[in-house]
Amino acid sequence: MTAPSLSWARRVPGRPAFRHLRGPLAVVSGGAALAIVVAALPWLSGADPALTVLRARSAEREPDPAALRAVRDELDLPADPVSGALAWLGGALRGDLGVSWVTGLPIGPAVGQAMGVSGGLALAAVSVALAGAGLVLLPGLWRAVTTGGPVGDRGAVVGATLAALPDFLLAAVLLTVVAVRWGLLPTSGWAGPPNAVLPALALGLPAAGLLSRILAGAVDAALAEGWVRAWRAAGLGPGVLLLALLRRAVAVALPQVLLLFTGLLGSSVAVESVFAVPGLGATVLAAVLAQDLPLVQGCVGALVAAGLAFGGAGVVAHRMLVGPALAGAGLAPALPAGPAGRAARWLPGGLGAVLLLAVAAGLLRDPDAMALADRLQPPSWTHPAGTDALGRDVLARFGHGAPLSIGVGLLVTGVSLVAGLAAGLAGRRARAGVADALNALPPVLVGILVAAVAGPGLAGAAAAVLLVAWVPLAVHARTLAAEIRASGFYLAAVAGGAGYGWMLRHHLLPSVLPAVTRHALVRLPHVTLALAGLSFLGLGAPHDSPEWGAMLAESIAYAERAPWTVALPAAGLGVLGVVAGLARAGRR
Incomplete structure (x- = not known):
């Protein structure tokens, strides 16, 4: 009778019962x-x-x-x-779901059709991302299994470069080269699997770089856990250890994969526009611009439901992959240790120095001087990076746009990191919640809502990106915190009477902060590109601003004819991504 009575007593007080309903x-x-x-x-x-x-x-x-x-x-x-x-x-x-205010047609079929298109595109893009992340990660993972060291930095360079690719620029290049010039694939529409190839590549390749960095961090953390040393001492082969490490890393990364799938449902507005794909992102954008509110509400409702469903699936999948260890003090997470590789020591500093030199050289030039007679001129001694469609010096605009692009991106990333850690560590256990619902909202939709209140501008665009940029970091922190709370040292400290504040300072933050900080740094180019997308729609920086995203959006129509107009801002984002991706935050 004791156990049932105790179980009943635990359910009686109002506060614990309410806590389950929060x-x-x-x-x-x-x-x-x-x-x-x-x-x-x-x-x-x-x-x-x-x-x-x-x-x-x-x-x-x-x-x-x-x-x-x-x-x-x-x-x-x-x-x-x-x-x-x-x-x-x-x-x-x-x-x-009502009827459209503009067409008078029912909302349900339109939302269902758009969701089906975006779901197929998101699934194809996630497949590309997983395959690409595997190709980037496996060589370093095999070396780590056979030598006992960290995954290494060779794949980190490739992954960080992929993560910094602007999806709308990649989409334009694929459309121009593969579809138009070579004629290998359709240029637009959604008539079958061939139509999904180029959009999936444009969305999946940057995501592959991001996933490879998340997986690499999870593998490095797993390599420092006690069970790996025990398996090595027992004489288990590299193949067995490789499969176990992949399972362990996928347990951490799978919620991010599902998060990525949900985000792609409504966030691929630029790529859908380039390839004229009638997906959910394009549908909700057109509905917002026309203020067809029933259609907007139907799309948002579908996105929120998808976010909650896949967020919950990520939590369940994480628990299933980790297994009984998540509930039985069977985990002993540890911070990855070991010296950084040579690439991590010299490459970020070297690339950062080159970027600073280019910015400094541009700051010495006039970014607003126009000479229509010199429009779209290739690089020369007079204009080392060429000129744009108005005859303005590309190097000058690149230099003057750096404080806007890097500064605002760093600010948004820093605030997102703090908010993500606070949200991810707040709950006592991992569960789908508001973060998963917000993740499904396109930044463009949030940007339009913010612009409706505050007006268009870079500050409003930064606020809109911030409202969704913290969500992946919160889910990552939530997943890692669930493992820390299931570890033996954490449960022992709780049994010893340690309070939540002490546990937060001495166990949760030291274990979660390094990985989530690296994740935030890898997402820095994505934040900058999200700001660029809003600037392209007239919701961010003014069209004549030297901000890098605005430069890309302004010059993308001339990419085939004058590639130098997009080369420098794209290279700047790529260098920024590599420097951020190789940062060894918290690596001892």
């Missing part, structure tokens, strides 16, 4: 708040929904009071955002 309540309240914010878009931007619908349907029709009243009566437009959000949520619970 996650679901936070998700529900976050979803409701998000629905109200999306529904408030016309009111936030100061536009009349009836006027927006009328102009979308017929630009020639005079927006007189009678016409606007007819639109309101026909569509039963809400009078305020709260009533509109509640009405939509009530219909969604019954399976009715």
Whole structure:
């Protein structure tokens, strides 16, 4: 009777019972708040929904009071955002997503079709990312298994370079070279598997670099765990140890893979636009620009549901892969040790010095001087990096754009790291929550919502990117923290009476911070590129700004004819990615 009574007693107090409900309540309240914010878009931007619908349907029709009243009566437009959000949520619970304000067609089939397209594209891109990450990581992993050292830095250089590739620039190059010039694959549309090849490569190759760095960090951490030394002492072969290390690394990286899949569902707006793919990202962007709120709400609802589903799947998969060790004090995580390789010692400093020299040389030149007679000139003694479409010196604009690109990117990355660690370490156990729902939202959608409140600008774009950039770091910290809490030394400290603050300072942060910091540094180019995408849409830096992303967006139309216009900012992002990716934060 003792055990049942004790179990019943643990369920009686209100606080523990409420603690189990905090996650679901936070998700529900976050979803409701998000629905109200999306529904408030016309009111936030100061536009009349009836006027927006009328102009979308017929630009020639005079927006007189009678016409606007007819639109309101026909569509039963809400009078305020709260009533509109509640009405939509009530219909969604019954399976009715409403009809489009612009076309009058049902929302459900349109969202389902777009979700199917984006799901197929995301699956193909994740396949490319996994294959690419494996090719980058396996040589170093085999050396680590056979020699006992860390994974090494050769793959880190390749992975960091891939992670810094701008997906929209890669998409434009693949379209121009492979599809148009060589004629090997379709240029646009979504008619079958051949249409998915180029978009999947454009999305998957940068993701491969990111995943390879996450996997490398997980393998290095696993190599420092006690069971590896025990298996080596027992005489187990390299093949057996390799498979076990891969399983251990995949347990940490799989939530990130599922997170990546969810993020690609709605975040591939630029790539879908380049290849005219009718996916969810392009659909939600077009709906937001037309203020077709029922379609926006349907897309956002589908993205949030997908984020929660795949976030929960990541938590379950992590528990299954780690096995009983996650609940039985069977883990003994350790910080990876050992000296950094030669590449980690000299390459970041050398590349950083080259980048600083190029920036310094550009700062000595005038970035705004135009000479139309010299437009699109190749590199010369007068213009070492050539000129752009307006005859401006590319090197000068590169140098003056560095403080914007690197400075804002570092600021957003630093704040994202702090927020991600705080969110990932806050919960007592890993579970899907608000972070997984926010991860599914396209930064473009968040940027438009922020711009509706604060107006377009680099500060608003930075805030929009920040709202979603912390999520992968939070999920990574959440996964690692779950393993630390299941380790023997952590449970022993808890049994000894250590408080949460002491555990946080002495066990959780020292074990989680290095890996998540490296992850944040690898994502620094992605943050910069997200800012570039918003600048391309007119929501970030002004079109004439020397910010690197704006330079790329402005010159991408001339990439085939004048490749030097995009070469320098793309190289700057690549160098930034390699320097950040090779940083050995916390490596002892």
